[in-house]
Amino acid sequence: MKHYIYILVILICSFSCSKSDAPKKQDTSTITSTLITKKDSFTAGDSIVLKFSSTKENEAVLIIKNVYGTTVLRPKTDKEISTYKIPNSFSSIANKIHWELILNSNKLATGSIQITTDTTKKTKLETYLGPRSIIAGGNDFSMLVNVPTDWLDNPMLDDTKVAIKHQFKKEITIDTLRVKNLVAWTTIYSPKKTGRILITSLSSGTKSKELTSVILPDNASDFTIGYTRNHKYADGNQIITFTSSTIKDNHGNIVSDGTLVLFSVKNSNGIQLQTNGTTINGVAKAKLLHPTKKESWVVTAYVTGAAKSNNLPVDFDAAIVDYTITLSKDNRTITIGPIESFMQQLVPDGLAVKATIYDANKIVLNTKETTTLKGFATFNLDSDFYKSNDYNITIEAAGIKKNKTLHLR
Incomplete structure (x- = not known):
């Protein structure tokens, strides 16, 4: 029984102690705070401190947020x-x-505070140009984009001036742009002649590197076109x-080296041949072998x-x-030449010579081809294939055809 009484006393004491030690929640209904800091506009990079006076000392937190995120600040307190x-x-x-x-x-x-770009220190200037190669004639252009910022990389205010210069041959053009929506940009159109345009920008004493548009x-x-032979x-x-001839554009500029020129040749039979060349200093050259027989060509070139x-x-x-055809005693060896x-x-x-062999009924049995060596060409009619009989043969070389009737033994 005594044990139960001791346990009851201990529980009562513990409850009393825990109740008296629990922190009291601060009553905020009567606390008011007022911003002491009167300034509500600052320059980027400034040390910014916000002070508040309260009717009672407290540990209120300050939640701040901008477009990049949110954080919580705890105070340093000195009384109220x-x-x-x-x-x-x-x-x-x-x-x-x-x-x-x-x-x-x-x-x-x-409340809120405004932080503005620092214009008191040297400006940073980013420049972008593209495309870096454009076509002569005044229809194509490169775009120049300038992004001036302060030393903390904040964009400069709208209407900030950016001076640009671009030089082509002996002419230098100067223009003034103004920042709008973070950037100052312009288009630089191509002149009619080929060359290089050099471009640079200047803002608040800061100069960009030299940019080039070709x-x-x-x-x-x-x-x-013409020919030599x-x-x-x-x-x-x-x-x-x-x-x-020297190939040029409509503005008198010589076309770029390496421009492909296709030469199309149509012969007297309507068959087309092709060869090509690439330009060097605007001139293209291409070569073809002479034909092996009398021909009339019409040549046209294209870019x-x-x-x-x-x-x-x-x-x-x-x-x-003309050429001669000589037969062996058994008529199985045919010699063409000297040609x-x-x-x-x-x-x-290497001159091509062709022989077409027909039977007595003029049905084609075979076609043979060879080339000349030291002015002669030779065909052999094997007895295993060409049995003893009468045959007709047509020889063609250099566009000249000759017919022979053979009796093979």
Whole structure:
């Protein structure tokens, strides 16, 4: 029984002690606070302190927020005066700071302060230019964007002046821009001639680096072509060289080196050949082999999607006017030649010679092709394939066709 009495006494004492030690919640209904700091506009980078006087000493917190975030500040108190220091992360950003003084979930005071850009120190200037290459003629342009800021990287106020200069050849142009919505920008149109435009900006004594925009030629305009060759004979050996005039754009600028020029050749049978060249100093050259038989070409050159040349006729005379065909005793070996060119010289090695073999009913049995060696070409008719019988054969070389009737044994 005594044990129960002791336990009861201990519980009563514990309850009494805990009740008397519990902190009393401060009554905020009668507390008022007033902002002592009269200044409500500051320059970015300033040390900003807000002071409040209260009817009673308290530990109210100051909640501040701007466009970047929110934080809570605790005071330094001296009797009824509470002092709050705004952190640098808030005071260095040009914008509006809203604040609320809160005590035990009760709002004692609210307000805001304005932080403005620091214009007393040297300005920083960021410049952007693009595109860095534009087409001559006055329709294309580069855009120049200037972003002047204070030393804390806050954008300068609207209407801040930014002077720009751009130079092309001997002419220097000066203009003045004004900041609007954080930037000062302009467009710099291309002149009619090729070259480089040098551009620089200046704001509040701060100069930008030199920027460059390259002026490239416009699309090519129509041009002319010609040719050179060693002789006019269709020997299938020599090279003809096609050459363009100096290709320029509509403003007289020579087109860029490396511009592709396509030379299209149509022969007398309507078959098209192609070759191409790229420009150096505006001139393009391309080469083709002479044909192997008498031909008439029409040559036209193109800069794709932009320009074309005149139609250039080119004629080739026959270099080979005749040749002989010799048969072996059994008629199974056919020798063509000697094949001579326009000066009675043997044709160069590699001239194509074709033989078409027909049976007695003129049905094609086979076609053989070979090339000349030291002026001769040879065909062999194997007895395993060509049985003893009558055959017709057509030989074609340098556009000249000859027919022979063979009796194979």
